Amino acid sequence: MNYMQVILQNLMSLTFSDVIDIAVVSFLIYQIVKLVRETSSTRIIRGVIILIAAMWLSSILQLTMVNYLFKAVLTWGIVVMAIVFQPELRRILERVGKSKLSTLMIRNDAIPMEESVIREMVHACSEMSWSRTGALIVFERKENLSDIIRTGTVVNADVKDELIRNIFYEGAPLHDGAMIIRDGRIHAAGCVLPLSPNMNLSKELGTRHRAAVGMSEKFDSLSLVVSEETGSISIAIDGKLQRHLVPEQLEEILRAELLVHDLDEERPDMDSSPSFFENLQDKLPGFGRKKK
Numbered sequence: 629m630n631y632m633q634v635i636l637q638n639l640m641s642l643t644f645s646d647v648i649d650i651a652v653v654s655f656l657i658y659q660i661v662k663l664v665r666e667t668s669s670t671r672i673i674r675g676v677i678i679l680i681a682a683m684w685l686s687s688i689l690q691l692t693m694v695n696y697l698f699k700a701v702l703t704w705g706i707v708v709m710a711i712v713f714q715p716e717l718r719r720i721l722e723r724v725g726k727s728k729l730s731t732l733m734i735r736n737d738a739i740p741m742e743e744s745v746i747r748e749m750v751h752a753c754s755e756m757s758w759s760r761t762g763a764l765i766v767f768e769r770k771e772n773l774s775d776i777i778r779t780g781t782v783v784n785a786d787v788k789d790e791l792i793r794n795i796f797y798e799g800a801p802l803h804d805g806a807m808i809i810r811d812g813r814i815h816a817a818g819c820v821l822p823l824s825p826n827m828n829l830s831k832e833l834g835t836r837h838r839a840a841v842g843m844s845e846k847f848d849s850l851s852l853v854v855s856e857e858t859g860s861i862s863i864a865i866d867g868k869l870q871r872h873l874v875p876e877q878l879e880e881i882l883r884a885e886l887l888v889h890d891l892d893e894e895r896p897d898m899d900s901s902p903s904f905f906e907n908l909q910d911k912l913p914g915f916g917r918k919k920k
């Protein structure tokens with residue numbers, strides 16, 4: 629009761645300038661959280677929060693030396709962060725400089741993926757697999773890929789089989805690099821992805837596959853690859869590459885990973901299924917051979 633009374637008293641004593649004060653601070657905190665979400669630095673920020681929590685805990689438990697160490701790490705960490713986040717900080721300042729409210733706003737919550745997007749995607753990948761057209765497609769999920777999108781060209785078009793094949797058609801201006809699917813639309817193409825430093829990846833895999841894996845190591849996104857050399861379809865999730873998928877398997881994984889109503893269902897376990905190669909020729913006649 630006492631606690632409630634204190635709260636009520638404080639509320640009653642609020643002045644107009646206090647309300648403005650709280651509103652401005654809330655707005656600033658909201659914008660900072662949104663800007664952090666937009667950059668690829670979310671994980672580092674999470675690390676800093678854990679460090680602050682550990683420092684607080686060590687002070688409560690009176691672990692003097694540990695607390696001193698955390699304080700020192702945090703103090704130097706601020707300097708290091710300013711250097712590491714220099715591009716992000718510059719971008720934030722540029723936005724503030726433009727001072728247009730809309731530019732501070734970050735994208736809305738993701739629009740659920742539609743069935744038709746998966747259908748068009750699977751059809752396009754099957755065709756590109758037949759015709760040995762190399763493709764690299766990334767599906768944005770919770771983690772924002774604006775930093776990656778900035779390296780390419782914004783397309784903002786419906787996901788259509790013909791358009792996907794057109795973009796990756798050899799010689800087309802945007803065929804090099806990756807396509808980004810955001811909110812169920814082809815958002816950008818020709819984007820440059822981070823390469824995976826994983827030394828255990830098969831030596832036969834080139835940079836297209838390495839970029840797909842690298843992307844899935846850094847972000848929660850899903851990357852899809854069609855090999856130009858073999859026509860093989862692969863998917864990278866959480867740094868793991870599932871190779872030699874037939875269209876049915878591709879569709880199954882995309883549905884399980886991307887469709888909202890399928891989110892609670894288990895991911896298809898690619899390891900426990902029979903060898904994909906065993907039935908490959910039956911399921912996809914001509915797989916592994918050039919189309920005549």
Ligand SMILES: Nc1ncnc2c1ncn2[C@@H]1O[C@H](COP(=O)(O)OP(=O)(O)OP(=O)(O)O)[C@@H](O)[C@H]1O
Nearest residue numbers: 762804805806820821834835836837839855856857
């Ligand atoms: N970092 C990257 N980001 C986006 N796309 C990339 C990246 N690296 C390579 N690519 C794409 O992959 C192409 C090169 O593929 P490369 O032959 O090296 O890879 P691969 O894994 O052997 O694929 P494939 O089996 O299709 O030949 C480039 O032309 C480019 O379109």
